[in-house]
Amino acid sequence: MSDIALQTHGLGVRYGTFDALSDVNLSVRCNSVHSIIGPNGAGKTTMFHALTGTVAASSGRIELEGRDVTRASDDDRVRLGIARSFQVTSLFPELSLRENLRLAAQGRTPWQALIPWRRAEASKSVLDMADAVIERLSLGHVATRAAGELSHGQQRRLEVGMAIAARPRVILLDEPTSGMGIDDIEGMKTLIRDLGRDHTVLFIEHNMGIVMNISDTITVMRLGRTLVEGPPAEVRDNPEVKAAYLGNMITGDIA
């Protein structure tokens, strides 16, 4: 069996007459941490939109574990296992952290998602899943606290947890450390790196320290195209990548 979780072949997205993505070939290995970087306007967000079905591909193909999902709806892609992290704004602020995770875990089966308020009858597997994610997030000490009362950093971790709880095949994280203080960044970095041991994570990130430190593979985009895809050391030393950043140093320690 192939070890590729998510792949695009010649993927293109057009906005009117503008090619936001052209001929993108992306290959995300199972159980790896894969980052997408590139200057502003490179097409990173458009790539996420295309992978999740928020925008339609104008050309090319998207495959999830070898299955063509190019024309699948965004809902179907979630069902098939492409999870994009929830935003803080989509957490249920009055419910506890644990209840939020329980709802996310239930969402996996449509009939369960239709009756999310069956608190007393929540199945053991759903509760077990919520507890396993809480442990993973190292948020056991605030598990019963309302999501709206958590710190910003804790809420951002919960967003990632909501994605994990649905047992996805691939987790997409859009700038998971944006707006975070230095302590929270460290925690998020550890969380993503550890997730890569048994999950497939694709994330967009501007913080080069994190990208270089925890990525197994980096895809560099520029002007809607893939410039380079490879391990951190190879990417950092690539002259085209340096040029794409117009002299801005690509720094960061490589693990």
Ligand SMILES: Nc1ncnc2c1ncn2[C@@H]1O[C@H](COP(=O)(O)OP(=O)(O)OP(=O)(O)O)[C@@H](O)[C@H]1O
């Ligand atoms: N809905 C849209 N209609 C027209 N052009 C768009 C639309 N959305 C994005 N674009 C353009 O597509 C290009 C790629 O944008 P995108 O947001 O994917 O880049 P990005 O790499 O995520 O940038 P950033 O790092 O600034 O978030 C940009 O030139 C942008 O102006």
